[in-house]
Structures are given as C-alpha cells and as structure tokens.
Amino acid sequence: xxxxxxxxxxxxxxxxxxxxxxxxxxxxxxxxxxxxxxxxxxxxxxxxxxxxxxxxxxxxxxxxxxxxxxxxxxxxxxxxxxxxxxxxxxxxxxxxxxxxxxxxxxxxxxxxxxxxxxxxxxxxxxxxxxxxxxxxxxxxxxxxxxxxxxxxxxxxxxxxxxxxxxxxxxxxxxxxxxxxxxxxxxxxxxxxxxxxxxxxxxxxxxxxxxxxxxxxxxxxxxxxxxxxxxxxxxxxxxxxxxxxxxxxxxxxxxxxxxxxxxxxxxxxx
Numbered sequence: 425x426x427x428x429x430x431x432x433x434x435x436x437x438x439x440x441x442x443x444x445x446x447x448x449x450x451x452x453x454x455x456x457x458x459x460x461x462x463x464x465x466x467x468x469x470x471x472x473x474x475x476x477x478x479x480x481x482x483x484x485x486x487x488x489x490x491x492x493x494x495x496x497x498x499x500x501x502x503x504x505x506x507x508x509x510x511x512x513x514x515x516x517x518x519x520x521x522x523x524x525x526x527x528x529x530x531x532x533x534x535x536x537x538x539x540x541x542x543x544x545x546x547x548x549x550x551x552x553x554x555x556x557x558x559x560x561x562x563x564x565x566x567x568x569x570x571x572x573x574x575x576x577x578x579x580x581x582x583x584x585x586x587x588x589x590x591x592x593x594x595x596x597x598x599x600x601x602x603x604x605x606x607x608x609x610x611x612x613x614x615x616x617x618x619x620x621x622x623x624x625x626x627x628x629x630x631x632x633x634x635x636x637x638x639x640x641x642x643x644x645x646x647x648x649x650x651x652x653x654x655x656x657x658x659x660x661x662x663x664x665x666x667x668x669x670x671x672x673x674x675x676x677x678x679x680x681x682x683x684x685x686x687x688x689x690x691x692x693x
Contacts (some may be wrong), residue, residue, distance in 0.1 A: 457593055460513035467517065468510065469493075474504040476529055476572040498545075499524040502576060506531055525583060529576050536575055537562030548591030549583070556595045557582060596656045606650045606663070607670050613645030614671035618678025630679075646671050 450627040463471060469489040470482055477485065489500045501518050503510070503526065511518070520526060529536050537558045541549075560566065561579040570578065586592035620638040621630045635642075649668045 428560075445560065459508065459510045460517065462508055462510040462511060463517045469500065469518075470502045470514070471514070472502070472504045473508055473510075474506040474531065474572075476504045476531075476576060477502075478573060481573055486579075492508070496587060497523060499542075500580065500583070501526045502529070502580070503527070504529040504572075504576070527576065527580060527595040528574060531572065533565070535562040536567050537579055538543055540630060543629030549586055550593060553592055553595060554588075560599065563578065594653075594656050596657055598654060598660070598663060602653060602657075603663050606653050607667055609645045610667040611670040611674040613642040613650060614674025615678040616645065617671075618675035618681075620659055621675070621679055622682055 458675060460683065462473060469486055470477065472482060474620060475563055485502070489502075493499055499518070499521070501514070501520070501524065503514055505528070509530075514520070514526065518524070520540070520542070522544040524540075524542045525545055526540040528538045528540065529574070530538065535558055539554050541554060557579055561575050561582075567575050582595060583598075585596070617635055620634045620642070621632070624634070648665075650671065651664065654663050654667060
C-alpha cells in the first residue's frame with residue numbers, strides 16, 4: 425500500500441513539475457513574435473539578421489530601394505532572419521502600409537522567400553504572381569545555384585520591373601524547367617489528337633468527329649498548358665516554335681502508328 429501510494433505521489437509531483445515548467449518556457453516563444461530590440465536604432469530598408477547579403481551588395485541595394493521609393497512611391501523592404509526574428513515589430517518600425525512590399529528571407533523552411541503585400545499592390549500584381557515569384561526564386565535549387573543573396577535581389581528586381589510597367593499577371597521569363605513542362609504537355613496533346621483522328625471507317629482519311637469530341641482534352645494540354653505559359657512570359661519565338669513542332673510531331677506519330685504497326689503484323693503472319 426505504501427509503495428503504491430509513494431509511486432502515485434511521485435507521478436503526481438512529476439506532472440505538476442512538468443506543468444509548471446511550461447510557465448518558464450512559454451515567454452521565450454512569445455518574444456519570437458514581437459522582438460523590436462533586434463531592429464536597428466536608425467531606420468534602414470534592409471534588416472539582414474541572417475547575413476545573407478554581402479556588405480557592398482547591401483549598400484547598393486539600399487540606394488536602389490530608396491531611389492525607387494522616391495520615384496514611384498512604392499515602399500520595398502527586406503528582412504532576413506534565421507533563428508531570431510523581430511516579428512510584428514517591423515510593421516511599426518517601417519510604417520508598412522497599403523503601398524508596401526516586405527520580402528522576408530528565412531532559410532529554415534522549404535522555401536527561402538515569403539512576401540507581405542499591401543492591398544494597393546494586389547491591383548497590379550495578383551496573388552498568383554506572388555506564389556509563382558516565391559516558388560521560382562525561393563526554391564531549393566535556385567538558391568543552391570545562385571545563393572541566398574542573388575535569390576533576394578533577382579526576385580526584388582522582378583517586382584520593381586513589373587511595378588514600373590504597370591503590373592504583371594505572371595512572373596516574366598521562362599525557366600528551362602517550366603518550358604520542358606510546356607513541351608511535354610504539347611507533345612501529349614498532339615498524341616491525343618493523333619489517336620483521336622485515326623480513321624475508323626473505310627475511305628475515311630481523318631476522324632474529325634472524334635478529334636472534335638476529344639478536343640477539350642488535347643486543346644487544354646496544347647493551348648492552355650503548352651502555349652499559354654510561353655506567350656505570357658516571353659517574346660522569344662523559339663520555345664513557341666518547339667512546342668508547336670512537338671505538338672505536330674506527336675500528332676503525326678500517333679496518327680501514323682497503325683500504318684507502322686500493320687506491316688509488322690503482316691510479316692509476323
């Protein structure tokens with residue numbers, strides 16, 4: 425009886441100690457969301473707590489940001505952080521408003537970049553633009569090849585260019601990985617059209633009826649996913665030409681496949 429009582433008492437005391445310990449752990453986590461002492465005494469458009477930007481590059485970027493704000497009225501700000509963050513204290517520190525764009529670079533997550541956008545900015549650069557911007561310049565492979573500093577600078581230059589020309593619906597430029605995807609969808613769309621157009625009646629050259637029935641599928645693959653992303657992101661004709669040729673070749677190979685297969689069967693018999 426005494427042993428059971430003592431065991432229960434120890435368990436109870438352990439639970440109480442564990443509960444009380446949370447009172448001492450909680451304040452340090454709370455400070456992470458509002459830590460104004462991490463901010464410089466004098467206002468600067470860049471707070472580089474993670475030391476991602478070389479000194480010379482940071483000084484040059486500060487001048488560019490100040491000049492851009494003076495010329496256009498758009499307020500660009502950069503915060504880099506790793507294990508420490510000023511949190512919401514940056515709102516008061518920078519006076520962030522509807523014409524502000526805050527770029528936060530944090531290497532702890534899967535993507536380096538995050539953005540906090542003022543309401544007026546969304547009129548020129550929609551939410552889809554920011555999602556694409558983040559995934560293009562903040563992904564692991566881009567950061568590994570270009571470095572954290574250039575990922576920050578490249579994304580900011582893209583934002584500045586789009587604001588100057590009155591807005592962008594998509595991020596300009598066509599990365600190789602994205603073009604390869606558009607080429608694949610173009611070829612697949614052509615293959616579907618080619619198989620749909622294979623004659624099914626004697627004397628028929630092309631089954632237009634079947635091609636039209638399946639047109640929502642091959643047209644979406646070719647036009648929406650194969651052509652659309654190219655023409656909206658670059659004026660270079662070469663990616664577009666390659667996608668069109670891929671579509672045509674895919675359609676021809678699929679359309680002619682029964683003719684290629686027929687002699688093989690006849691030789692087998």
